[in-house]
Amino acid sequence: MNSKDHKAEVAHLIRSKSNKFNTGDKFFKALVFGASVYALFMVVLVFYALSEGSIPIFLKEGVNFITGTDWNSVEGRESFGALPYIIGTLISSSIAMAIAVPISIGIAIFVNEMVSGKIGTVLSFIVELLAAVPSIIYGLWALFVFRFWIRDYVELPLHNTFGDNLYIFARTPFGLDVFTAGIVLAIMIIPIISAVSREVIKAVPHSQKEAAYALGATRWEMVKTAILPYGKSGLLGASFLGLGRAIGETILVTMIIGNAVGLSAIPTSLFSPSQTLSSIIANEFNEASGDFHLSALIGLGLVLFMMTLFINVISIFIVSKVTKSNSNLRE
Amino acid sequence: MDKDNKNNNRDNTNHKSVVQEYVVKNSRKRKIVNNLITVLLFSFVVIAIIPLVSILVDVFRNGTAAFSLDFLILPPGAMGASDGGIGPAIQGTLMIIGFATMIGAPVGVLVGVYLSEYSSSSRRFAYFLRLFNDVMTGIPSVVIGIVGYITIVLTLGSFSIIAGAFVLSVIMIPIVARVSEETLKLIPNSLREAAYALGISKWKVVWHIVVKGSKSGIITGIVLAISRIAGETAPLIMTILGTSLFFSGFNSPVDALPLRIWRLASQPYPSAHEQGWGAALLLILIILSLSIVLRMISQKRGFR
Numbered sequence: 001m002n003s004k005d006h007k008a009e010v011a012h013l014i015r016s017k018s019n020k021f022n023t024g025d026k027f028f029k030a031l032v033f034g035a036s037v038y039a040l041f042m043v044v045l046v047f048y049a050l051s052e053g054s055i056p057i058f059l060k061e062g063v064n065f066i067t068g069t070d071w072n073s074v075e076g077r078e079s080f081g082a083l084p085y086i087i088g089t090l091i092s093s094s095i096a097m098a099i100a101v102p103i104s105i106g107i108a109i110f111v112n113e114m115v116s117g118k119i120g121t122v123l124s125f126i127v128e129l130l131a132a133v134p135s136i137i138y139g140l141w142a143l144f145v146f147r148f149w150i151r152d153y154v155e156l157p158l159h160n161t162f163g164d165n166l167y168i169f170a171r172t173p174f175g176l177d178v179f180t181a182g183i184v185l186a187i188m189i190i191p192i193i194s195a196v197s198r199e200v201i202k203a204v205p206h207s208q209k210e211a212a213y214a215l216g217a218t219r220w221e222m223v224k225t226a227i228l229p230y231g232k233s234g235l236l237g238a239s240f241l242g243l244g245r246a247i248g249e250t251i252l253v254t255m256i257i258g259n260a261v262g263l264s265a266i267p268t269s270l271f272s273p274s275q276t277l278s279s280i281i282a283n284e285f286n287e288a289s290g291d292f293h294l295s296a297l298i299g300l301g302l303v304l305f306m307m308t309l310f311i312n313v314i315s316i317f318i319v320s321k322v323t324k325s326n327s328n329l330r331e
Numbered sequence: 332m333d334k335d336n337k338n339n340n341r342d343n344t345n346h347k348s349v350v351q352e353y354v355v356k357n358s359r360k361r362k363i364v365n366n367l368i369t370v371l372l373f374s375f376v377v378i379a380i381i382p383l384v385s386i387l388v389d390v391f392r393n394g395t396a397a398f399s400l401d402f403l404i405l406p407p408g409a410m411g412a413s414d415g416g417i418g419p420a421i422q423g424t425l426m427i428i429g430f431a432t433m434i435g436a437p438v439g440v441l442v443g444v445y446l447s448e449y450s451s452s453s454r455r456f457a458y459f460l461r462l463f464n465d466v467m468t469g470i471p472s473v474v475i476g477i478v479g480y481i482t483i484v485l486t487l488g489s490f491s492i493i494a495g496a497f498v499l500s501v502i503m504i505p506i507v508a509r510v511s512e513e514t515l516k517l518i519p520n521s522l523r524e525a526a527y528a529l530g531i532s533k534w535k536v537v538w539h540i541v542v543k544g545s546k547s548g549i550i551t552g553i554v555l556a557i558s559r560i561a562g563e564t565a566p567l568i569m570t571i572l573g574t575s576l577f578f579s580g581f582n583s584p585v586d587a588l589p590l591r592i593w594r595l596a597s598q599p600y601p602s603a604h605e606q607g608w609g610a611a612l613l614l615i616l617i618i619l620s621l622s623i624v625l626r627m628i629s630q631k632r633g634f635r
Contacts, residue, residue, distance in 0.1 A: 136593060
């Protein structure tokens with residue numbers, strides 16, 4: 001009788017304790033789940049806010065908003081076309097990619113394969129410090145220092161020798177143009193591309209490299225026949241990641257691209273001033289007057305969002321596929 | 332027949348010597364190519380390092396001239412005047428980073444906890460959460476700034492520190508979440524199982540053993556995110572606007588270092604440019620010291 005009582009008491013105690021466990025568990029799980037829903041909600045919020053904010057301009061301009069080249073915010077004569085800025089964005093980031101991709105992949109190969117581990121780590125640490133420098137400081141440096149270098153030692157000589165014959169060098173350079181912007185963007189995305197490329201190259205199985213060496217390959221031949229084919233898609237993903245960053249970069253481009261507006265923002269030569277989607281948003285957002293001007297800038301934001309979304313989703317899928325298949329192989 | 336064989340042999344030796352010659356000559360060529368490419372790749376490294384050196388040298392050389400106590404504590408002077416400082420910008424940057432971290436760090440860590448500890452029951456949700464996090468990391472900050480303007484500034488009716496902190500926290504969450512998830516996953520399962528065997532409830536296992544056990548990794552993620560948002564300029568243009576006054580309430584514009592640098596650089600006065608370099612020096616010191624702290628934390632982790 002007594003022991004039965006005791007048993008019941010213990011059972012009760014355990015149940016109540018475990019109930020307490022349960023409430024704690026439930027509360028914590030709800031907290032963690034709530035945070036995750038909040039994070040997901042942010043993406044939805046971005047999409048919703050941009051779409052809602054750009055409805056007026058799409059109603060007013062229709063397809064003309066994407067294909068038009070006029071940009072006039074004077075009330076009564078308002079006309080907004082995004083095409084020059086889309087072109088400016090594509091050209092400046094193409095220049096950046098053309099410079100940054102070979103250099104970053106070269107750096108990744110050099111620090112991973114050509115020098116001993118310690119020197120490689122130090123070198124890549126220094127290169128990756130560049131990623132820590134905020135873009136406003138790149139902008140300041142480019143505006144007051146770098147643009148004079150590039151004008152005097154690259155642009156003017158090119159203009160003087162080829163300017164008469166090749167139209168891409170035709171315009172008298174001032175240093176504030178799509179060419180300078182592309183180069184500084186390249187400097188900015190080099191550490192990003194090379195960091196991801198290093199991971200990709202690290203993931204190439206040793207057996208591949210050793211097989212190439214066993215066949216008598218020199219170091220470069222090993223890189224060419226074992227690493228590059230194996231890491232091809234990973235390196236492509238790394239480059240796309242850099243492209244996404246170059247397209248979205250704002251303040252640095254705003255400071256050095258020359259900020260042309262409307263039709264004149266379509267660069268006719270490498271040395272023409274231009275404007276990107278992000279830079280015109282930064283330049284005009286605080287001075288936007290009237291509903292349409294603000295809505296047009298938000299619409300540019302939507303176009304920019306779609307472009308980077310597309311590029312990033314591609315790169316995420318490429319990189320995750322590569323690292324997954326590589327880790328399977330290593331196992 | 333015999334003759335034929337002999338002939339064949341001679342041919343063979345001839346052929347061999349040709350191949351040998353070819354190999355020797357070619358291997359010299361291959362070695363030269365190899366060395367040339369090594370030099371080329373090394374020059375790439377140098378090309379990448381030159382801008383870093385130039386940026387650091389220029390910021391330090393031009394920035395130290397502006398540095399003084401007045402510069403650090405006074406509000407900006409009149410346009411074009413060489414007096415005044417960046418006091419409000421420093422105050423604003425510290426406050427915005429503080430508020431953004433108060434939202435971004437806990438949410439980010441909890442998302443990381445969810446992905447690492449609770450996601451096994453609903454894989455599809457976890458997959459989308461991870462994908463959306465990655466997408467979020469790639470969205471340009473200026474776009475997130477526009478969203479902050481539409482949702483917070485238009486709702487509250489004024490530029491404010493709340494909008495700025497919200498926008499920076501949105502940038503921060505995916506970074507913290509990703510690093511947290513990865514460090515939490517490093518805690519060996521045996522530790523979790525040992526704790527469960529003692530009858531400890533799940534949330535206590537997660538909180539006291541898994542999260543506290545990977546404290547340094549989580550701090551690394553938070554510091555990384557802070558050093559990233561400290562230099563953000565574009566999203567602040569449309570959320571805090573910038574002002575030359577000290578903080579005066581939650582419904583008025585505030586200033587921040589990156590924004591102040593931008594405004595100073597856009598003015599046509601040399602004195603403003605000098606102050607811009609000074610502010611840049613301060614910003615770069617903050618961010619570089621953060622990334623050195625980061626290295627130290629992560630190195631300590633590596634030895635454990």
